[in-house]
Amino acid sequence: MLPIVWLSLTACKVVDAPESLEELAVYGFVHFDDEDPSALEAAVAELEPLLDKHADELEGGLRVDSLRASDLEAVGVSGASVSDVVGAMGRVAYTNRVSEVVEILTHRRKDDLFEDILAYEILQESDRRCFLDGECDRYDQTVKETAKVTLLGEATRTYDQGFRWIEPADGERVLLVRTVAPNPVSFNTNIANVFQAYSFAMVYEPGKGSSRMESFWADAELIGVDVPDSFAVDTAVTSMGEKAESIDSIIDG
Numbered sequence: 001m002l003p004i005v006w007l008s009l010t011a012c013k014v015v016d017a018p019e020s021l022e023e024l025a026v027y028g029f030v031h032f033d034d035e036d037p038s039a040l041e042a043a044v045a046e047l048e049p050l051l052d053k054h055a056d057e058l059e060g061g062l063r064v065d066s067l068r069a070s071d072l073e074a075v076g077v078s079g080a081s082v083s084d085v086v087g088a089m090g091r092v093a094y095t096n097r098v099s100e101v102v103e104i105l106t107h108r109r110k111d112d113l114f115e116d117i118l119a120y121e122i123l124q125e126s127d128r129r130c131f132l133d134g135e136c137d138r139y140d141q142t143v144k145e146t147a148k149v150t151l152l153g154e155a156t157r158t159y160d161q162g163f164r165w166i167e168p169a170d171g172e173r174v175l176l177v178r179t180v181a182p183n184p185v186s187f188n189t190n191i192a193n194v195f196q197a198y199s200f201a202m203v204y205e206p207g208k209g210s211s212r213m214e215s216f217w218a219d220a221e222l223i224g225v226d227v228p229d230s231f232a233v234d235t236a237v238t239s240m241g242e243k244a245e246s247i248d249s250i251i252d253g
Helices: 004-008 019-030 038-053 055-060 069-074 098-105 128-132 230-252
Strands: 062-064 086-094 117-125 138-149 153-166 174-181 192-204 210-222
Touching (some): 019 062, 019 086, 019 174, 019 192, 019 210, 038 174, 055 062, 055 086, 086 230, 098 210, 153 192, 210 230
Antiparallel strands (some): 062 086, 086 210, 138 153, 153 174
16 A cells, blocks of 8 residues: 555654666656566666665665656656655565565455455456466556555545566566556545555565565645655655565465
8 A cells, every 4th residue: 555644654864765776766667568578677687786785774764756747647647747746765574475475465355454454446457367377477457445544534545556577587586566546545534635646666585585665656745734755755664564564464374
């Protein structure tokens, strides 16, 4: 789930992501639909060593602000403004392997798995089993979801999410995930607005278990409150870590 909860937590010091990491995250976001996987293969090859190099900074969260209107146009979102979009990047660890994690990430009934997800409906999808078996290189879905958000009430949103396998020349295959949510989130309270949100993630196996790098971009506000962008960085990574722990618990349990 995109970290809408970043609006409800305490701010911390903001650290900017290295430009190369930002560029690669946006590059992967933009080229996710390329039929030829070479661009994504190149991005993955460059990302892995950079993620190791900046592991300590990513653990605390980094600010990213390089998403442009032309990038959204490239993925089919026309006329969007990015002037108020705030971005965050982080990395968290799973104790389980990518092949196990992807089963949960693509689960059709997440409201049966996660306490904070109240309703989860897949409105449209491609062949999930073909993807999980490795016979198809991608799986796409359109989802309508209602979730509990700390202090903010219930949030309902509809979004498109894609999953894609990338096979490196050497090493284990990598899972890429992209979420596109250009429409506003509907809250059952009048505390916050989320006008649009996007993300790009890479789940890979650097060793034992697996790791998830994710960049989030969102245009969000607490009504009547000037919220610093440090909220986004802090809570995006906090949310990532909590969700990773939940996924590991579901798999292990």
